[in-house]
Amino acid sequence: xxxxxxxxxxxxxxxxxxxxxxxxxxxxxxxxxxxxxxxxxxxxxxxxxxxxxxxxxxxxxxxxxxxxxxxxxxxxxxxxxxxxxxxxxxxxxxxxxxxxxxxxxxxxxxxxxxxxxxxxxxxxxxxxxxxxxxxxxxxxxxxxxxxxxxxxxxxxxxxxxxxxxxxxxxxxxxxxxxxxx
Numbered sequence: 001x002x003x004x005x006x007x008x009x010x011x012x013x014x015x016x017x018x019x020x021x022x023x024x025x026x027x028x029x030x031x032x033x034x035x036x037x038x039x040x041x042x043x044x045x046x047x048x049x050x051x052x053x054x055x056x057x058x059x060x061x062x063x064x065x066x067x068x069x070x071x072x073x074x075x076x077x078x079x080x081x082x083x084x085x086x087x088x089x090x091x092x093x094x095x096x097x098x099x100x101x102x103x104x105x106x107x108x109x110x111x112x113x114x115x116x117x118x119x120x121x122x123x124x125x126x127x128x129x130x131x132x133x134x135x136x137x138x139x140x141x142x143x144x145x146x147x148x149x150x151x152x153x154x155x156x157x158x159x160x161x162x163x164x165x166x167x168x169x170x171x172x173x174x175x176x177x178x179x180x181x
Contacts, residue, residue, distance in 0.1 A: 036160035037124045044153070048074065051125050051152045051166070055142055058133065064145045067168065072109040073151020077165035079103060080118070081155040084163045090120040104151075104169060111149065114168040115141030121162055125154070128164050146170055 025032055039047065048069060056066040080103055083094050092100055100116040117138045119128045132138035141147075147168035155163045 036122055037162065038160065039154070039156050039162070047125050047154070048152050051129065052150060054126060054129055055150060055166075058129075059143060062143045064143055065148070067147060067150040070109065070149040070151050070169065072107045073104060073149055073167045073169055074153050075107040075151070076100075076103040076109065077151040077167050078153035078155070079107070080116075080167075081153050081163040081165045084118065084120065084165070085155045085157055085161075090118050090163070092116055092118065100167065104167065109149075109169060111169045111171040114144050114147040114170055116168075117141050117164075117166040119162075119164040121164070122160055123162070125152075125164065128162075132166075141166070141168055144168060 052067065052069050059066060080094065080100075084090055087095050094103065098106075101113050104111075104113050117132050119131065121128055121131075123131070129142075132142060148170045149168065151165075151167040151169075153165055157163075
């Protein structure tokens with residue numbers, strides 16, 4: 001009897017070792033557990049251009065002209081993404097009380113600020129864009145037909161949380177419309 005018990009125990013132990021330690025990929029609500037999206041050190045420009053291409057595809061479908069990536073707006077977006085992380089809250093004001101208009105002026109962009117979208121997430125830039133497109137105010141920033149420039153950047157914390165910022169703008173027109181009789 002001891003021998004059969006020993007053999008059954010040994011067999012059970014061997015079978016459990018074969019299975020390995022599998023972690024559940026489902027959360028208690030039955031949905032897949034999120035995976036941390038890690039951004040590599042040299043991926044910044046690729047991410048910015050991937051977002052620009054995606055935004056421009058959405059704009060084209062809505063009849064809006066494409067945006068151009070603007071280095072100054074990228075800098076303003078990067079500064080705000082890092083600052084939101086420091087503050088540990090997604091909002092449009094800097095830790096120094098600065099507004100989006102203040103930030104674009106500080107980096108030397110003297111066009112008109114058209115809008116700013118922000119996000120605190122573990123999702124990719126394209127998942128974040130999808131979420132922005134589902135919300136009317138953030139969708140309006142992306143599809144604003146008067147916008148011509150875009151800045152986009154992020155800051156990723158060591159735990160994987162990403163702070164995204166998208167800024168749109170347009171040059172101030174220097175033309176004066178004179179009516180003649």
